[in-house]
Amino acid sequence: MRTRWRASTAGLILSVVACAGKSAAERIAEHDRVRVAWEETARFVGAEWIGGAIPDAYATRTLDRANEELRADSEKLQKDDMPDEARARLGEALEATRARVDTLRLAVGASDRASVARLVRDSPRANADSLLRQVALR
Amino acid sequence: MDIALVRDLLDKQLVDREGEPLGRVDGIVMSYSADAPPRITHLELGAQTLARRLPNPFRSILAWLGRRLSPRASEPYRIEAERIIQLGRVIKIDIDGARSAARETERWVRDHIISRIPGS
Amino acid sequence: MAAQSIHLELLLDREVRDASGRRAGRIEEIRARKDGDEIIVESYHLGPEALLERLAAPVFRLSPFRALGLHKHAHGRRAQWDQMDLSNPERPVLRCSVDELVKLVR
């Protein structure tokens, strides 16, 4: 009797946790948040590196980290269940961001300040105001 | 003087004549006979005494471990109840702590591990 | 009868029944008298069944809990040394019935 009782409660707990997991829309938003977070981190590193505020070792290591995280997230993207159209769009965006981070990483590695400045200026900037409103800081 | 054995004696800190810690009262041995009031004969310290107080699954494992690791150290150490000088926040025992077997493990750790490390 | 040595810490929380099998409580405290070098046991204090009450007794005497009346039924009973048969420490038995024990209200 005891084992049957334990099996049913385990089933109950798992189902509660599973359905409370994230809906497809949330997963898409999550992937987008991760992409923006690392794109902006890369921009921030580039800007501070040009300003001479951070050492080269830190800048290259953090850009490598950004690259790894974006690759890991796109792998996770393939496993998440969501409409294919959204998966393709997100996949492209992640890939584009990763490419930009990679070029920035190479420019910093080569201490090529001019192209770093250009890359930082040109990459699409997150909308600061909307973000501040989202967390009631504006 | 009236004593509540669990509240005032069991698990209390034991110190020797100089006030150096000896351990805690892990066990109390009582001599029981049907026709006379029971008398407290010894206080007991040691890993084996502690292991015996655990619910069963742990008791056998720890007792086995104690025997394997250091049979001599885990031998319970008994102090005659007559040696109790003073009861209170700590219990003072008429013993020279440095040489008493209660500090067996402490001496073992000191001689075999700590004193081998420079600057100890 | 030869004296038998018992480990007092193993008596703790042991359930005590009287000769007819009625429950008298669990051994919570043992009172003794120290005269000179001798420590002589005088009585056994049997606490309530619930372990939590014994541990959290001081908290239950606090005003918020007192209002709930938790402290009221956390009473105990006292068995004199000659009322307790410890020949088998695993199963302490009273030598009298539960009602003959002194009731204690904390």
Added chain:
Amino acid sequence: MKKLLEITLGIVTSIGGFLEVGSLATSAQAGAAFGFQLIWAIVLGTVCLIFLVEMSGRLAAVSKQTLAGAMRDRFGYPFFLVPLVAMSLLALLVMASELGGVCLSLQLVTGISFPWWAPVGAFAAWLLLWKGTFSVVEKGASLFGLVTIVFVIAAFRLHPDWTRAAHAALPSMPRHEAMRYWFFAVSILGASIAPYLLYFYSAGAVEDKWNETDVPVNRITATLGMSFGGVLAVAVLIVAALVFVPRGIRIERFDQIALMLTPIMGRWGFYLFAAALGIACFGAMLEIALSVAYLVAQGFGWKWSEDARPRDAARFSLVYTATLVGGALIVMMGVDPLAITLMSMALTGAFLPIAIVPFLILMNDSRFVGQHTNGWISNTVVCAIVGLAFVLAVVSIPLEVMGS
């Protein structure tokens, strides 16, 4: 003069214990993700910590017993093992995250990757405990700990909207990512109400030979010391909010947090962040190692004293050495420090009842604290906050683990 020394015990306990890798990481992440909204969790944690630290000091002053010793004395042996085992395992995990913090600060400064620094950081902490005395730990940590004031300076230089920050001191419901919000709330509570702080503080009070006359000073020490830590954590949250939110950066890894001060102080900001992180975490490592040693030694009745030479308190010294080695091994496995930190803080939240409930029973037992037993205010405040932390942990940990 002695009273002044006691106040330093409060300040050092709060620096070593309050602002460490846990509160730094959770405050920074919470600020970057939810702006000022989670300031209430820091305030709540600080209030609860003030009560708990005051109590552990009062217990030590009145009963001349430390928290661990009193727990063994009052609850007896088998029950004492539950908090002992729980707190020691938790302390090992928190020790690893603190050592991770020290290694990261060294990595920031030198560029050499962090697992290599683990043996160096652990050895330095061990050497200080091996050769130093309690007052060396106490004075050193509080002196160097003052560098953490850099976060307060940075917060002021960012001219935050103080009224909005004050509003955030009142609890509010999340507007987005509810599970992550509650996970951060419990991690912040777990980071601020660190049980090892209580063992360290009470042992410090006994080692400094406090007595009943010190009870009033103890109240000031606890309030001043812990509020000092609370202010630092709020400052970290504010700076993170104002630096990362407008840049759309959500913190996933420690590396990102290091950028926190650079926009305000340039290269100085980068190195000051590394120094503040390293020193705060190093102070916490010393406190955790000592706390575990106090907990075990006092629980089993061994000789315990940081002032004595290691050979005179052999098993006590062996325990803090083992704790440091254990922490180093976990870090050397290269586990992500932010992951260890967040999980150990959330687990602390879940373990709080095991650490705090026995403590509450002691503080209401006149046999230990004489007539200085708890007023109903401190009892209710602590019960409410510990209950909240436990509920939040039980709700948010499984979902966060499933989520991430």
